[in-house]
Amino acid sequence: MAVITQRETSGNVGLPPPFPPPPRGGGGNGGGSDSSFPVSSKELATWFLLTGIGMLFGGFASAYIVLRGVPSWESVHLPSLVWVNTAILLLSSVTFERARRAVKKDQPRALRQWLVLTGILGIVFVAGQIEVWRKLSAAGLYLASNLHGSFFYVLSGIHAVHILGGLIALSLVVHKAWSNRLNSQAFEPVRLCATYWHFMGGVWLLLLLLLVLA
Numbered sequence: 248m249a250v251i252t253q254r255e256t257s258g259n260v261g262l263p264p265p266f267p268p269p270p271r272g273g274g275g276n277g278g279g280s281d282s283s284f285p286v287s288s289k290e291l292a293t294w295f296l297l298t299g300i301g302m303l304f305g306g307f308a309s310a311y312i313v314l315r316g317v318p319s320w321e322s323v324h325l326p327s328l329v330w331v332n333t334a335i336l337l338l339s340s341v342t343f344e345r346a347r348r349a350v351k352k353d354q355p356r357a358l359r360q361w362l363v364l365t366g367i368l369g370i371v372f373v374a375g376q377i378e379v380w381r382k383l384s385a386a387g388l389y390l391a392s393n394l395h396g397s398f399f400y401v402l403s404g405i406h407a408v409h410i411l412g413g414l415i416a417l418s419l420v421v422h423k424a425w426s427n428r429l430n431s432q433a434f435e436p437v438r439l440c441a442t443y444w445h446f447m448g449g450v451w452l453l454l455l456l457l458l459v460l461a
Contacts, residue, residue, distance in 0.1 A: 297446050311458075319393075322395050333455060336448050339369050342368060344441065346441070347434070349361055350431065355424065366421065369410055406447065409447055416440050
């Protein structure tokens with residue numbers, strides 16, 4: 248057997264150490280020991296929710312396009328108030344974006360003002376949609392009158408329900424803002440609620456184009 252001399256042993260001192268063990272809870276994403284997943288559970292749940300909503304309206308849109316070609320189809324003239332409501336909803340997305348920028352700049356007063364204004368615009372939008380339905384019924388167009396009218400009632404009604412859900416979430420964000428629990432380092436509720444709100448605004452634009460032009 249070979250004898251390891253002291254000289255040979257000392258010559259191995261300069262060898263590099265073995266590879267260090269991976270960090271606890273790591274996974275290669277730089278999460279460290281606190282987190283190994285790049286997004287929070289709330290953000291993941293929000294995107295699952297938006298995906299489900301998109302699939303819901305996508306199914307209705309597909310049915311609309313298919314039934315649009317039936318011989319018994321009769322187009323309905325929508326009240327001009329629909330366009331006013333659309334402008335109000337788009338304006339609410341602008342105010343929500345201003346709120347998001349305000350919290351990132353640590354401007355609590357501006358944040359509260361923009362959030363409250365967004366909520367008011369959302370309520371006005373829903374009230375405006377109810378007035379549109381009232382005008383249609385006053386003109387003799389009801390849910391079962393024809394296919395076009397039925398689709399407008401159903402699609403605008405489901406959308407209004409989702410806006411009401413957004414208003415509930417917005418009220419919770421407003422409460423956090425008034426409790427001084429939102430700042431530039433902790434504003435995920437504002438960001439996620441704004442994402443939902445912008446998404447519903449985009450959905451309404453697509454639905455309106457479908458109902459008016461298709």
